[in-house]
Amino acid sequence: MSQDVLTTETNRRQLQQIIAGLSDGVILLEADKTILWANDAALAMHGVSRVNQLGANAKEYAKRFNLRYRNNHPVPTESYPINRIAGGEVFSDVLVEVTPSDDEESLWVHNVRSLQLTDSAGQVESLVLIMSDVTEWASAEQRFEKTFNANPAPAVICRLSDLRYIKVNQGFLEMTGYTRDQVIGVSTYELDILDGAEKRDLAIERLRQHTTIPQMQAELKLPERGNKQVIVAGQPLEINEEACMLFSFVDMEPRHKVELALRQSEERFAKAFRLTPVPTLVCGAENELVIDVNEAFLETLGYPSEEVLGKTVEEIDFIDDSGTRTRLFAALEKAGKLDRVDVRIRKKGGELIECNVSADTVNIQDSPCYLLVLMDITERKRTEVELVAAIEEVMKDASWFSRTLIEKLANVKSVNSPKLPSVSFTDLTARERDVLGLICEGLADKEIAARLKLALNTVRNHVSTVYSKLDVHSRSEAIVWARERGLFASEWRPKAQR
Structure with a gap:
């Protein structure tokens, strides 16, 4: 073996001993692409334990390992x-x-650099x-990229060393109409956000200091003229x-449209509200404080x-x-609205008028109101009352009431009857209840006394108490009250039919 070969082998062994314990992976190759040696870190980065693997x-390396760039394109x-x-x-x-x-689930990201070792003559040795x-790091970077790109809020990232944009998400492109090429690599002087x-001045100062820039309104120049x-x-x-x-952005245009539509x-x-001829009032739902009334309310x-x-209304x-x-x-608090409830209204001078009150819940400046x-x-009520009174005067004895007449009286008095809670049959x-049922049969006080085996005065006292509890003033009103509630319906027939 020549001295040069011995020297080369010695140098390689020394090099292997030096780099064996490094955390960086190292692979030695011959000039003909033969893989000579790899340290443990390089083997671990490929999921193998021996160099021949x-x-x-x-x-052979290209057959055993697939390489891809970070943009997911295969490396030729x-x-x-x-x-x-x-x-x-x-x-x-x-x-x-x-x-x-043979294992697509395993993946490593390598940052690779090259090095050539030469001999004393300057020839490449290894x-x-x-x-x-x-x-x-790449996994964290990938998570950031996905989050940044998926974020619907428009955003760009500017590198502070040269004030050029290095990232832009889809939200910014859609908001402004710029293309990615019109943003990436462009200076903040060209595209001044x-x-x-x-x-x-505050924003530029914070940009120079590399500190947080607070929210503020601005105008973005759009590529096809105009500003946003x-x-x-x-x-x-x-x-x-x-x-x-x-830099993150909020598009003010949708907000302006909502504000305009609301206004x-x-x-x-x-x-x-002002022009309607019907008296109308708006009050707070919580405190019944009157917020506004129209001219018709004040005049009426x-x-x-x-x-x-x-x-307050009170x-x-x-x-x-x-x-x-x-x-x-x-009732308004429970249901949120009312439809044509009969209410007696007092004018400022003390005069009483009959009104149908309808109500609904509305939001005014984000507060619930009624x-x-x-x-x-009033006139319609007066006509109805006069009609009923005339009929009652002619037919004071309820036994003469036919079923048809009773129902017509009930309809007349219940067309706009209040839907507020009232006295219950219970x-x-x-x-x-027995007395009311016999009244509905058309029996007079004497007949009720005979039927119930009571003194006439006792029956009259019961009738008076029934009137008082039901807030009625005659037999016909008592019959109508029961008719409205579906009570004693089978009893409502003229005596002549018995």
Whole structure:
């Protein structure tokens, strides 16, 4: 064996001893692409334990391991680092994903650089591939990329060393109409995202200091002319150990459209509220505080606006009966709306009018309110009452009532009857129910006394108590009350039919 060969072998053994314990992976090759040796770190980065498992040479290595670039494109065999170094190429920081051909689940990311060892004559003696395992870093980088690209909020990332954009997500491209090529690599001087910012000087100062840029309004110039109103903010971060600034944006256009639509809706509501000839009132749902009334309300009830606005419904006291007011708002709170409830309203001068009250819940400045509409039905009520009174005067003896007449009276009195809680049939005693049932049969007091074997005065007392509890004033009203509730329906027939 010649001295040169001995020297080469000695040098290689010494080199192997030096690099065996390094954390970086090292693979030694002959100039003819034969794989001579690899340290434990290089073997681990390929998922093998012996050098022959890497393959005898570059050709076998390419069969056993698939390489891909970080953009997921396959690395051509001639571009494998092991072939590039054999071709005399010197390179550094080549990022490749390495996967065994027989195990696609395993994956490593290598950062590879090349090194040529020469002899004393300057001839290439050995080829060296040095690789670092950056799998963990690449995984974190990939997660960041996916998150950044999937984020619907428009964003760009600017490298602070040269103020050029290095990343842009789909949200920014869709918001502005720029293409990726029109953003990536472009300077902030060419695409000034802080142009028109309300605190531009502060933003530029924070950008120089590599500190957080607070939210502020700005104008983005669009590629096809025009500007877009946005809110922009900046957050410093590091990418590949380089200081960067993440700019995120909020498009103000949808908000402006919503605000415009809301303002137009409120204007239409206000105009309709003012012009409607029906008395209308708006009050808070929680405190019943009157927020607004229309002219028809003030004219009909005779109040000046200063005696109504800012007061509660209870303080104004225009609903004649406090119990009715309590039940009305309790029903409104439960159902959220009311439809044509009969309520007696008191004008400022004390005059009473009959009204149909309809109500609904509306949101005004994000607060729930009640909209009350008062329809004056005094004349109609008076006509109905006069009609019923005339009939009752002619037919005071309920025994003359035919079923048809009873139903017509019930319909007349219940067309707009209140839907508020009232007296229940169960509020009557057993004897009072018997009396009411016989009244509905058309029996007079004497006949009821005979049927129930009671004194006439006792029957009259029971009848009076029934009237009082039901808030009625005659036999016909008592019969109508029972008819509305479906009570004693089978008993409603004229005596002549028995």
